[in-house]
Amino acid sequence: MESANATRQCAHHAGPNGTAASYVHVRVCASAVAFVVLAFFNILITGTVLRDQRLRGQARFALLVHLLLAALLYFAVCWLFNLLIYLDVRTPGATCTLLITAMITSASNILLTLTAMALDRYWAICLPLRYDSTCTRRWPWLTGLLTWALSSIIPLSLFLWPGGERSGAGCGRERLQRGAVHKVLLISACSAIILYSYVRILVEGRRLGVLSRRNRTGRRTIAWHGVQLAAYILPSFVLAALRVAARRCYIGEGTRELLAAVLFAFFSLAQCIAPVVYGLRKEELLERLRRGNLAKAVLERTVRLAAPRYPHSRERRLTSQTLVSLELPQSPV
Template sequence: MQNLDINNSLSNKTVVNFSKPYTQMVFVQILVSLFLYVNCLMIYTFLKKEMFREETRYILFAQTLLVDSAFMVLSDVLLIGGHYQYVIHTIPCLIICTAVAVMSVCTPLTLVAMCLERYVAICMPLRHADISTSRTRFQGLLIIWSISSIIPLFTLVAYLAVTPSGALLSYTVCSVELMLRKDWQAQARAIILQFLFVLMIIIIIFVYIKIMTAARAASSENKKSKGLRTVILHAFQLFLCVMQFLTPYIEMPFWKVDVMVFVNVRYSNFIVFIIAPHCLSPLIYGLRDEKFFLVLRHHAMCGLDNGKLKINQTLNFNRHHKCQR
């Protein structure tokens, strides 16, 4: 496959010129470090408050933070390895690539689950407590991870089926495209991803229409409009997440034109379609959610904002308001 040719010959054609994108690499590492810091702070905030650990939307949000952080670390490792043409054993490479593939599907599915949770909370508020239980949360997470594993496991099994056993003992520059040795593997993977993407888009459109319809007839207009904005942001985030599957097809034409243009395009795709969509989750739920933002700010400032009383008042008010409903 052409992506394999790219990875195998990149060192021969660009080893001298790789000093030029050094600034780009440093910039990417700064973005990744900032992203991981914010995510770790939000995970810490989630773990510190029992109230967050009891609500479905915060549990899904925490899963998104964990998955995105692990995905970002592994993707950055692959980027650095490809940049410096560092070779590793094939078996660890397959494990890393499979994990990256699982997490790349898990994030969009979790976004869809978060949209469905908002649909139940806004359109069926009286049934929300009965539907959003610990049992349904466990079942939902199990479904998300099961579906996320289908495509990576299929890719892994197909790779092992067409690869000689001796190849597993070799060393290679690790890349996700390494597992797509045959055209039919890439085509089958693309078909499954397209089907999954269409299904997720249909669900999000359905949720948006239902919330929009409920917003017109409901008394709590502000809550509904905020729910609509959340769904729209999730749809945009989902679009960026799915676009990362198309980046190899965007990059290949530039490989034929100029190698350094190809390298620049790959860095741009990494920032726009990998870093950017995974940075939206903290924005959507970490900063726009009043309860979470108060606790987050308190921990970010190491408790120096004297906002603990305000946090408790806000959380108690929301808990009392929820019980009244």
């Protein structure tokens, strides 16, 4: 009741009825572009990983496949969902519930997979002997299945909760705002785990002397991962803050929708460069791409924007990226 009263009190701050809906086309275009780009990377990277037995058995590439699949599903469903809103199509309740469930599940799986990737690097760097003796070739794929199972808890809890599903609620973006507490708790918990893992990796890297001031490659890899993770996580907190500000009449509803659309476009861009940050910057993956392929030439030009441009031997580049990129060599002891 309080939120409804606050919404009525802030009604004069919102523009006309079409103000909020006028930015749906931004979401449609952004999700369509992200879907096309991620589909290209999915075909190339997933096919390369699945064909190569060595890559298929490494956790970072197996989890990358799960990450790309979740992102592809998210933007495919997101494009369809926003397109139906833009065309003002009356969607049946069951279809709307299915779309929202797929969106929330895939978005949650993206965050859980990133958390699993951070924990994998932490375990491999800080506990190498235990990592080599415990982790098998199947566990990253089983971990991916586990993240899909866990990511389905939020939409199920929303729809099974008493009063969570209303027949006359329609199929709009307001239904995506349900379960805000669940989402904030999930994002906060995963962010804390990721931050702790990377801090421990940095401490261990400095102790081993790998992340020194002269090692620009290692520091640049850490920086790329940090920027990528920030682009994943920060928009959710900003959206929550904008929602609170609009509810308390600090900003108008039209302003909130505009900023939300800009954040969504920024989030979509972050998803598009994720295959480069987590996959294509690895020489091990690039070397296994088919030679002479037009796609490979395009990818090499893309990777040059993120790869180091100063001369180093291949051995040194591989060593400097070990902390967050490569599997540790088997210990002789």
